[in-house]
Amino acid sequence: MHKQPSEVTLFLIEDDDVDAMSISRAFNKLRIGNPIVRAKDGLEALEMLQQGDIKKPFIILLDLQMPRMNGLEFIEAVRKEPDFEDSIIFVLTTSRSEDEMMQAYHQQIAGYFLKESSGEGILDVVAVLNGYWKIAYLPT
């Protein structure tokens, strides 16, 4: 039953290279060895899931504003996939819009994080994720 923390994959869906890089840097800084797989938008992410590129267990860290298929559209699509409807999804976005936050939570996301403009905010988010998969049991 219990999964080793190193087995959990972080599936990062983020169009901004710098933001993606800041996640990787945070992993390095906090010495977290879990694999990170990145998709550049919702559509690509969906295709990767369907092709089985992402090994379970994994958790998704999702940006909302993305080209082609945005974050909310992606959540909706994933919840209709029989194999991935139970995916754990965290949202990481610059959008402070309450409307978008409510929409995301209505689709059973696990958390909604705001990208800080600068500083060490991203470290906190990554630390939370690390703590989460260390103690939570994930769907397989």
Add this chain to the structure above:
Amino acid sequence: MIFTANYSFYAILSRFNWTHWLVLCSSTLLTLSGWYVTSQQSQQKMDLQYSFQANHLIELIEERIRHYEDTLKNSAATINLLNNELTAATWKTYAGALRTESKYPGVNGIGVIYNIAADQVAPFVESQQKDRPYFKIHPAHNNNEFWPITYIEPEKSNLKAIGLDIAHEANRLTAALRARDSGTTQITGPIVLVQDSKKTPGFLLYVPFYSSDRVPETLEQKQKEFIGIVYAPFIMKNLMDGALANENRLVNFSIKDGDDLLYNELSTASVDFDPMPLFSETYQIDLHGRIWTFKIQSSQIFKSLFSNYQPLIILFSGLILNILLFAFFMVLIFNHRKVIDYAEIVTQDLVKNKQDLESAYNRMSSAFDTMLDGLVVISDKGTILEVNNAALKLFLYTREELVGQNIRCMMPEPHQSAHDGYLHDYLTHGEKRVIGKRRLLQGLRKDRTVFPIYLQVSEGNEAGSKIFTGVIHDLTDKEKDEQKIAEKEAILSAAVHASLAGFLMMNTQGHFTEINKALAEWLGYSPEELIGRPVTDILPEDAHIASNDNLINMIQGHVNSIHLEKQYKRKDGALVWGVLSASTVKDKIGKVCYIVAQIINIDEAKRLSLRLSAQNLELERSNEELDQFAYVASHDLKAPLNAISKLAGWIEEDCLEVIPEASKEHFDLLKSRVSRMAKLLDDLLLFSRVGRVSHEYERVNIQQLTKNIATLQDIPTGFICTAPDISVIAPKIPLEQVLRNLIGNAVKHHPDKTGHINISIDTNPDGFYLRVIDDGAGIPQHLHAKACEMFQTLRPRDEVEGSGMGLALCKKIIEGYGGSLQIESEETKGTTIVTYLPIPQHLI
């Protein structure tokens, strides 16, 4: 008999009077007394018969026993005659001569018992055995006396009894001793005879005999001289069968000796037994030393012979007679009642008809009296029979003055003299002058004045002669009315045609019947051109259906009037705007006959207003777009800015060791410019959001709010912020935003390290003033307007960090609530920002 609902049983019963009841009661009494007397007689007869039958039965049995006793006594005397030397052969001869079986049916035999002392037994037996070797005494016992049955005839059927010692059994012995000691005949208690194979009850009848032929007198002598007993055994059933034939018996009975049942016919096995006897009595008879209890009850034959139904027949036939009598009375009264009721109904009908006639007459009279026209009824002689109130008022007479007069008095000459002639001509030649037509004539009042009338006469019949009814309509006021109406019409027409507003009338087909000059000219027609044409001619094609619907609604009375703005089509095809007010005109019975409409030309005004609202719409849209643009732009601009900030941070982090000092300074500048831009974008975002979200009003304490802001803003020590403890009703979050910006500005722009910021509140029912007063450098008058503009700072940004949007933001928020923001300041004497929010302070 059938009783209808109107003639119910009880209703008729209540009509019985005392004679009916007397007859019914006495008849019932007679029946009952007849029944009583006959039933008494019948009972007496039965009593007599029963006691006769019972006594006869007992006597019969007593006599039979007496008869046997006599025989036994004779036998005892015979034994004495033979000097007590009796042999079996002699006894056989003697008993045979008696022929007991045929003569005395019921007896089982006749025999002799000797009393033998114990010491004499052996010689006695020996002497007996000479003749009869089989003789022996049995059963054996130790008494000193022996009582063997020595002889019994007929011997054959009584063989078991020969030699039987009766001392073996108490009932037999007791009765034997009693017979010896009394010298009288005795009967034993109930026993079972040894010779009775069926073991039924029976008894023995004893007669004692002594050595002399007389019965000794004393007990001692009796015992001494006693020799034996002559006896007869009886089976009770045989005795009774012999004594009584059990056929056609009127009574059945049973016999008991003490508690022992000797004989019983009282069971269902017996013929003619009656389980519910009419009579049942017990008798006790003393019979030779035993008390026999007879229970005798009447049999079914008795019942069938003597029960008498006569009393019951009398009773029932009497009662049936009474019921018939009662029914007869009922029928009689029922018919009587029906006749009376019918008479009552006929009477009521008559009364009602009379009342109907009277009320009809009254109704007619009052109807005539409420008529507005006069009404006069005359006879064929011209005499006035009836006249109504209106006629009296017209001609100024009273009723008493007119009724009975000739109709002549109500008309002027020449008709006054000629009227009798008119009547005569009509009645003889049928020449009609006024009958059936409406004629314009003149009436003559009591005061001799003459006035114009319409007269209409009709004829009728009353009791075989003709009568005439005249209706008189007064024409005096008619001419004046017509003149007034004409005047009104002229005024109305002038008003309508002179009016600058459009006016039209149309019929229920939707065709113009009237149209004024103003309307016709506006639409490019002359009035004559339009009259008679359908209303759709002045409407654009796409409005025809709606117009028709409106027309139908109005004609059917669903809608009385309509008011609406619509377009009309001019003769040249151009469309013009007008306001239509149309209403229906109804006739007396409420049916719509015309539609009147007024149309006012609003073409110019309407066009202006349409253009204006289109422009407003455009303006709103462009404002919206602008807001949207600001929001998106600032949002999207932030993303690359974040990236720049991060990348700079990483370079600094990764290459801290290798970059020269000057570049480090440049990094600091880069970071500060990035953060300024971020602040600018944040404020721009905030600014664009103002007014997008609506906030609820609540009670806000200004002192509390100021304290919170001061804590969060991290105001430098040395600055004092004071506020009054007053609550206002306001949207809390926008108010906090304004106050935070104003306090922040006051601190930021203050030239000294210490300062005082005072906040004051001034409320009135319609709103409140919020003042933020500082003791800073102040703002010169000519810069006041500029201070409020977006992105304007009054000092270089490198000296005072700021986006230059704070005041603009405050102004936008305040103005969003319909309020105002002003700067009151003189240079060097501090600044006061005055804001006013027009929010009523009595809402909560």
